[in-house]
């Protein structure tokens with residue numbers, strides 16, 4: 001019998017164990033299958049891989065380095081902490097990795113428009129960037145409330161030339177933007193493509209986005225071994241939808257001695273209604289075309305979720321994470337808004353690295369764990385993005 005390997009997930013119908021799939025109307029299923037076929041076709045093409053590799057190198061600035069956070073490790077007095085610096089990518093986070101892949105796929109399929117929603121604007125900026133580069137029209141739907149809050153990202157999207165649609169219905173936030181973008185997509189799904197911003201949604205998106213993000217782990221595994229002659233004892237990343245985490249974890253899943261921790265936002269506390277700890281407190285259900293863990297109200301509606309990091313507040317989570325949780329291969333823990341703020345300031349002041357509030361959740365977990373480990377043990381943290389976007393907010397919150 002051949003050894004079970006994680007790279008073979010999902011199966012051909014898009015299932016990771018019982019999770020994932022395509023919970024969508026038959027017309028859309030056909031379109032998703034076409035996207036899957038096109039993806040499977042181009043991923044085999046050496047020209048496509050060469051184009052993506054070249055863009056990763058010369059445009060994104062890959063490989064992103066691994067940095068040994070010596071001062072932080074020394075101060076904590078336990079395990080050595082290493083950071084995978086996705087914050088140094090062009091546009092400031094890991095999202096550009098899959099946006100480039102999606103934009104190239106859209107072009108290959110002859111799509112006439114790329115559509116997406118954005119909450120805080122991170123996915124919107126990365127996608128608008130990739131579409132400008134590839135030369136394909138891009139339309140981003142964003143809640144009016146978020147547009148007012150997220151000025152720098154809104155300005156960037158405009159400069160990058162995407163069409164920004166302001167959504168005023170409902171609460172004028174992320175969920176309404178999703179509905180609005182999806183309606184636009186349904187007007188012509190044959191010619192349009194909906195570019196999902198994480199490892200969520202119907203098959204093939206959880207697989208495709210994971211594959212584009214797996215460059216993080218592939219690089220990190222090699223770099224870490226070259227630096228230390230070992231594999232890390234722990235690998236950790238924050239989990240919203242789960243794309244930066246799965247991109248990091250996937251290269252190590254068959255290394256039996258590596259432990260994984262996905263860090264969810266505990267917000268104002270797991271005992272309050274204001275958190276977004278889907279795998280910690282949710283249960284298997286369906287959302288946005290897939291089966292996954294979901295935080296639901298008693299009526300079976302997705303819960304309104306909260307995190308200080310807007311990139312993490314999603315009531316569902318990727319199907320592969322849902323499966324890895326049930327298998328026990330990855331532990332999912334959480335960090336509160338306050339722990340996140342503390343980690344944000346600590347990393348800034350002791351290493352001179354201002355992390356994204358999302359990424360600061362993973363740093364917070366590493367800071368909690370390191371003192372319980374010995375000095376020759378290691379924790380590799382995926383620093384998914386930089387904190388420029390959060391600097392004003394944090395300064396105001398802390399009265400700096």
Ligand SMILES: *Cc1c(COP(=O)(O)O)cnc(C)c1O
Pocket residue numbers: 093094095122123197198199238239240241242243244245311312356358359384385386
């Ligand atoms: C969007 C975002 C996340 C959350 O998304 P995942 O799909 O869970 O990775 C994390 N970090 C940063 C910096 C982000 O912009």
